[in-house]
Amino acid sequence: MDEARLTALAEIWGGDLRRWPAADGEAAARWMAANPAPAERALFAARQLDAALDASAPPIVSTALRDRVVASASAAGLKARAGMGAALKRLFWIGGVGWAAAACAGVIFGTTLGSQRAAELQTDLVLEQAMVTGLDDTMVLG
Structure with missing residues (x-):
């Protein structure tokens, strides 16, 4: 590392x-410790330019400029890449299918369990009435 290389990297x-890249940054830090003035x-x-760029406002892109860029890209035959949008839609679709399957399983489980429980209660009621010597209207009619 020397002053010319440090200036070029800056x-x-x-x-x-x-x-900076890690290897260049470490080499520059070692050289700077040995040669602080140069x-x-x-x-x-480079530090002055960094400060000026950090202080400036970010550029605002107009809609007209964006439309011109998109039109020129389309005229050149360029197409937008699928990117993460398609992958996320596929992921959400798969997640939605999972939720639907879980809901169907819950409905089936609930109706099966409910009908079994109702049959058990009806059997218990019939057996209890059979053990009673006389019919009790409150048990039959509720």
Whole structure:
């Protein structure tokens, strides 16, 4: 690492060593520790530019510009990639199928269990009435 290499890397990656590739950042940090004055000269302009860019407002893209870019891309025969949208739709569809299957299983389980329980209660009522010597209207009519 020397001053020319540090200056070239600062022009590419900026004045903040954390934004640099790991190997170049470590080599630059070692060289800067050994040569602080030349390192400060090499990074000064990049740090000034970084500060100016950080202070500026982000650009606002107009709808007309976006439409022109999309139209020129379409005219050139370029198409939008499927990206994550299709994968997410597929994932949500599969998740919805799972919820529907769980709901159907719950309905089937509930009706089966409910009808079995009703049959058991009716059997118990008949057996209880058979054991009673006389018919009790409250048991029959509720």
